Amino acid sequence: MxxxxxxxxxxxxxxxxxxxxxxxxxxxxxxxxxxxxxxxxxxxxxxxxxxxxxxxxxxxxxxxxxxxxxxxxxxxxxxxxxRRQSRCEPCARLHQGDTYQLVVAGLAGGKGVPDTVRDHPRVFVTFTAPSFGPVHRHTTDDPCRPSRRRRGLVCAHGRPLWCLDRHPSDDPLTGSPICGDCYDYPAAVLWNAHTRDLWQRLHRNLYEALATTRGMSRTAARNTVRVGYAKVAEYQRRGAVHFHAVMRFDGPTVDTPPPAWATLALLVQTIRTATRRVHLAVPGLDTILRFGAQLDIRPILPGNGSDDDLNERAVASYIAKYVTKPDVAGITVDRPIRDAITISVLPVTDHARTLIRTCWTLGGRPEHKALNLRRWAHQLGYRGHIASKSRAYSTTYxxxxxxxxxxxxxxxxxxxxxxxxxxxxxxxxxxxxxxxxxxxxxxxxxxxxxxxxxxxxxxxxxxGEATGTDTARLAMPTNRRSRPLGTKGGQG
Incomplete structure (x- = not known):
C-alpha cells in the first residue's frame, strides 16, 4: 500500500x-x-x-x-x-484462441470431434468479391497499372485508366477507384449487405452440383455426403468483403467417412461449379451480384507437409487471426454511426467515406429497408457474423x-x-x-x-517440439503476422 x-x-x-x-x-x-x-x-x-x-x-x-x-x-x-482487438485486446485474444480451437477441432479432431476427420477431403478456399471498377493496387516492384494499351486512354469522365505509381499497403490510394465516378458504389455496398444470402445460395448449390455430377437427387446427395465448413470474413482495401473458408466432405454424420467417390478432386470441382452458379438480383440494382472470378482452392494436408503445403494448425491460426482483426485501418470503424454528420469526421479514406455515405443513402430507401444499412454503415453494409460454421463442423463457442x-x-x-x-x-x-x-x-x-x-x-x-520445421510456431495464434494464405486482403 x-x-x-x-x-x-x-x-x-x-x-x-x-x-x-x-x-x-x-x-x-x-x-x-x-x-x-x-x-x-x-x-x-x-x-x-x-x-x-x-x-x-x-x-x-x-x-x-x-x-x-x-x-x-x-x-x-x-x-x-x-471480440474486436481495437476495443479490448485481452478479450479479443481469448476469442481468438476459442476460434483456433473451434477450427482446428474440425480439421484434426478433438472437442467432441473424432480424429478420423483428418482422413476426410478438406480444402482452404478464398471466395472473392466481383469487380465494381478498377482500383489502385498495392505494388512494390511494378507500377500500379502499367498496361501499355491503357496509356493514353481515359474513362468517360476524362480520367486516365493507367497508373505508374507504386503504392505501399498503407497508401490511402490503395484500394481506391481509378475513377470515383465510374466506380459502382451502390453495387459494392449491396454486395457486402447480401454476402449472407450469397453464401446460403452457395451452400445449397453445393448439393445441387453433387447431385448433378453423381446423377442422383439433391435429397439423396445430402443424405449421403455432407459439406462441413468454417469461414471468416475479411475486408479488402477496396472495402469489399471476401471469405476464407475451410470446407470438408463428411458422410451422413461427422463421425462417418464420406463414400469412396467423394474425393478431394470432386470437392474442388463441386465448389467451383457451385460458385459459378451463384447469382442474386437486387431491387433497384442493374448488376446481378455474384462471387468474383478469382477463386483460390488449396488442399489441407493431415501432416506437416512441406513449407508450401497447408496444414491444419496454419489454417486454424490464419482464420483465428481475422476474427479479432476484422477492421481495416482507414476503411471501417469499430462503432455504429448514429447520424450523417458524423460521417464527415470519421478517420477513414475518401473512398471509405463514400461507401459509408452510400450505405446511409441506400438505407433511407424503401426497397432496402430490410437490410438496415444505416445500422451497418460502419461495416460498409456487411451485416453478417465475422466467423460462422456449419452445425456439425465442430464444437461451439x-x-x-x-x-x-x-x-x-x-x-x-x-x-x-x-x-x-x-x-x-x-x-x-x-x-x-x-x-x-x-x-x-x-x-x-x-x-x-x-x-x-x-x-x-x-x-x-x-x-521443445520443433523438429526442423516451423510448424510448431503455428500451434496457437499469436500477435505475430501469419504467412498469407489465399488472396491477400491488402490488395485492391
Missing part, C-alpha cells in the same frame, strides 16, 4: 499520479486486482449489482448466496467479451466457454455443493462499464503480464 500523503502534496501530483494513488490506496485494491486478473485484464469490464441465491427445493435451506456486496467496490465485474468456466471454478475451488433439486434465483442489474484512469493502468499491466507469461510458455513449448 502507498502511505497517505498530506493534502498539499497530493495536489502537487500529476493527474496520472493522483489516479494511480487513488486506485492503489482504496481499501478494496487487492481484491480488485485479483478480480481483474481473473477476467484477464479486460480493458472495458461490465459492472453488475445483484445476487444469485441457490436454495434446496425440498428443505428451503439456503445452499449458497453470491452477492455483489461481497465484491470489490460493491459490484460484480465481468469481462466485456468483445458456448461449449468452449462453459468448459473454461468450469476449469476456473475447479482451480478456485468454487464448485457448488451437490444439490440436484436446488432452485437458483438470479437477479443482476447493469450499472456501467469501464475503468477509471488509474484502474485502466493497472488492468493494462495485468494484461501485459498475462500475455508475457503465455508467450514464454508458448515459446518454450514450440522450442
Amino acid at each position: 502507498f502511505r497517505s500523503l498530506p493534502n498539499s502534496d497530493f495536489q502537487d501530483l500529476t493527474f496520472t499520479d493522483r489516479e494511480i494513488l487513488a486506485t492503489a490506496t482504496h481499501p478494496d485494491f487487492r481484491a480488485w486486482l485479483t478480480r481483474i486478473r481473473h477476467i484477464g485484464g479486460c480493458q472495458h469490464p461490465v459492472h453488475l449489482v445483484g445476487h444469485t441465491l441457490t436454495v434446496d427445493a425440498g428443505t428451503g435451506r439456503l445452499v449458497r448466496a453470491f452477492t455483489s456486496a461481497e465484491q470489490p467496490h460493491g459490484r460484480l465485474t465481468i469481462a466485456c467479451g468483445n 458456448t461449449a468452449l466457454r462453459a468448459a473454461r468456466e468450469e476449469h476456473r471454478r475447479d482451480q478456485a475451488d468454487e464448485l457448488l455443493p451437490d444439490a440436484p433439486d436446488a432452485i437458483t434465483d438470479k437477479q443482476w442489474t447493469y450499472t456501467g462499464n469501464g475503468h477509471t484512469a488509474g484502474q485502466a493502468m493497472f488492468a493494462d499491466a495485468i494484461a501485459d503480464d498475462l500475455q508475457a507469461a503465455r508467450d514464454a510458455a508458448h515459446d518454450a513449448r514450440a522450442g
Whole structure:
C-alpha cells in the first residue's frame, strides 16, 4: 500500500499520479486486482449489482448466496467479451484462441470431434468479391497499372485508366477507384449487405452440383455426403468483403467417412461449379451480384507437409487471426454511426467515406429497408457474423466457454455443493462499464503480464517440439503476422 500523503502534496501530483494513488490506496485494491486478473485484464469490464441465491427445493435451506456486496467496490465485474482487438485486446485474444480451437477441432479432431476427420477431403478456399471498377493496387516492384494499351486512354469522365505509381499497403490510394465516378458504389455496398444470402445460395448449390455430377437427387446427395465448413470474413482495401473458408466432405454424420467417390478432386470441382452458379438480383440494382472470378482452392494436408503445403494448425491460426482483426485501418470503424454528420469526421479514406455515405443513402430507401444499412454503415453494409460454421463442423463457442468456466471454478475451488433439486434465483442489474484512469493502468499491466507469461510458455513449448520445421510456431495464434494464405486482403 502507498502511505497517505498530506493534502498539499497530493495536489502537487500529476493527474496520472493522483489516479494511480487513488486506485492503489482504496481499501478494496487487492481484491480488485485479483478480480481483474481473473477476467484477464479486460480493458472495458461490465459492472453488475445483484445476487444469485441457490436454495434446496425440498428443505428451503439456503445452499449458497453470491452477492455483489461481497465484491470489490460493491459490484460484480465481468469481462466485456468483445471480440474486436481495437476495443479490448485481452478479450479479443481469448476469442481468438476459442476460434483456433473451434477450427482446428474440425480439421484434426478433438472437442467432441473424432480424429478420423483428418482422413476426410478438406480444402482452404478464398471466395472473392466481383469487380465494381478498377482500383489502385498495392505494388512494390511494378507500377500500379502499367498496361501499355491503357496509356493514353481515359474513362468517360476524362480520367486516365493507367497508373505508374507504386503504392505501399498503407497508401490511402490503395484500394481506391481509378475513377470515383465510374466506380459502382451502390453495387459494392449491396454486395457486402447480401454476402449472407450469397453464401446460403452457395451452400445449397453445393448439393445441387453433387447431385448433378453423381446423377442422383439433391435429397439423396445430402443424405449421403455432407459439406462441413468454417469461414471468416475479411475486408479488402477496396472495402469489399471476401471469405476464407475451410470446407470438408463428411458422410451422413461427422463421425462417418464420406463414400469412396467423394474425393478431394470432386470437392474442388463441386465448389467451383457451385460458385459459378451463384447469382442474386437486387431491387433497384442493374448488376446481378455474384462471387468474383478469382477463386483460390488449396488442399489441407493431415501432416506437416512441406513449407508450401497447408496444414491444419496454419489454417486454424490464419482464420483465428481475422476474427479479432476484422477492421481495416482507414476503411471501417469499430462503432455504429448514429447520424450523417458524423460521417464527415470519421478517420477513414475518401473512398471509405463514400461507401459509408452510400450505405446511409441506400438505407433511407424503401426497397432496402430490410437490410438496415444505416445500422451497418460502419461495416460498409456487411451485416453478417465475422466467423460462422456449419452445425456439425465442430464444437461451439458456448461449449468452449462453459468448459473454461468450469476449469476456473475447479482451480478456485468454487464448485457448488451437490444439490440436484436446488432452485437458483438470479437477479443482476447493469450499472456501467469501464475503468477509471488509474484502474485502466493497472488492468493494462495485468494484461501485459498475462500475455508475457503465455508467450514464454508458448515459446518454450514450440522450442521443445520443433523438429526442423516451423510448424510448431503455428500451434496457437499469436500477435505475430501469419504467412498469407489465399488472396491477400491488402490488395485492391
